[in-house]
Amino acid sequence: MALRTPVRTERPAPAKNVGGRGRRPRPSAAGARIWTWLTLPGTVWMSVFFIASLLLVAAISFGTTDQLGDPRFGTDLGNLKALADPAYRDVMVRSLGYALLTSVICLLIAYPVAYAVALHAGRFKNALIAAIVVPFFANYLVRMYGWSVLLSDDGPVLQLLRAVGLADDHTKILNTGFGVIAGLVYGFVVFMIIPLYAAMERMDTALIEAGRDLYGGPLRTFLFVTVPATRQGAAAGMVLVFLPAMGDFVSAQFMGGPNQIMIGNLIQDKFFEGQDWPLGSALTMALMAVLLLAMFGYLRRTRKDEAEATR
Amino acid sequence: MNPTAPPPRPRRRRGQRRRPVFAIAVTVVFFVLLYLPIAMVVLFSFNAQKSLTIFKGFSLRWYEAFFHDSVLLGSLGMSLEVSLVAMLGSVVLGVALALGLVRNKGRLGAYAGLIMMVPLITPEIVTGVASLLLFKGLGVTLNSGTVMIAEITFSISYVTVILRSRVAALNPEVEEAAMDLGATRWQALRLVTLPALLPAILASAVLIFALVFDDFVLAYFTTGVDPQPLAVRIYSAIRFGVEPTINAVGTLMLAGSITLIGLALAIPRLFGRRGGLDLISGE
Structure with missing residues (x-):
């Protein structure tokens, strides 16, 4: 135990030469080269199979198709112009709306859940958080399929709602926009719970008590103490939910109908059914642009938050 | 009042x-x-x-039906094969990358640190489209090999992220002590550093196996026609008319991934804070 040393991120200063034996020279360029050799294979692999392929998508989005439907490189702006076509624009706007609504609904669900688990579950805390994470690793398609059965027109949820008079025979969940959002929420809510849970665990609970001592009711204390203290976790969760929700195409297929398709479905269609790869690439670039914007906005916010915190 | x-x-x-x-x-x-x-x-x-x-x-008739369905069994075999290869490939590349990344303060390290983050924020459909275009551009026939390459690309980042913080927490003095005692860099790495990272390496390997086995989007974009990974078969089955056999396959997959995730969560605990591990990890 005495050997235990604290975490060090930087290389410690060389120890004094204690014994008679001279210390070997500090790792020279030859010794440091090993780190380069370790870094290279993964870096080359990622550069070829990831970065280069992304650049290829960008290049093909300016391309055209030949008579066989195969993509050709080019400098054609037609695909990018087609994105402004109302048919595609509407789908993109809808995807954006669905993904944003999904993030907000996830936030509304995750706050109470993270709060209850992080601060009121006592010794069951770890078991409960594991119980939330584990099903997320279960196959996405199988989970989504089970969810669609549960919410189907004569599935248990609607039967229950009809029995208590909250729904009539015409109420539907599947094949509506709400169904697609329900699917996205079910798929990605865990990405919101984890950062919020972590933020609540880090939070000083004395703050909540102080809020109560100052005569704040539960709701006021929650809104003016807990929420600001966990704002960063919420922002991270919003991004983590928004990114996959925006690119998803399974929920729209399993839970929605032809009027609820998202940009992911368009991309899938262009690559597998429509055989218009350049247009599919342009749609992929549009998707990537939205997500990079979201990411950029998030990073700017956190940087501002950090700057304020250290001021 | x-x-x-x-x-x-x-x-x-x-x-x-x-x-x-x-x-x-x-x-x-x-x-x-x-x-x-x-x-x-x-x-x-x-x-x-x-x-x-x-x-x-x-x-148990649907389970029986599954075990007599040669197409589904072929898909299961392919999925296991792909997961195994992707696990080995991404762990080797990812662990090396994590080690190099933490110690490499130069430009290469900065570039590597940047590009390994990109897959984590890229939706799978984009990665899928990009891989498909690359393979087609290179004139490669889509088969289990292309799925493996795509899955390795997707998994390296996860391994590196998990390992990076562990590597950063290692105490470099221990490695230096080994070298002072006459070990070469490689020996110090192999005999001192890697054993200390073993729990994290095993946990990330199990995690990657489960993620790849369950992955649908990337496999869908990069697979050939026959055989197809199990997740892709399940997708087609759900989309074009559900057979109850899918429930049985789904249940088996759920059981498999839950076991693996449980294992991944338990591995660091199994190694526990016993032995010489915390001497090095300094946690």
């Missing part, structure tokens, strides 16, 4: 917090809705009838 002074409230004892009834109610409903869909799939996999909505007694 003085209107400015709020009425005194009975002070609660310190540490005794009120139960947030609303939050607990939401949590209970959340857990029910989280598990019900999974429970439905499991339940109907044992259904004696073909119905997907009414349970008519217990039977």
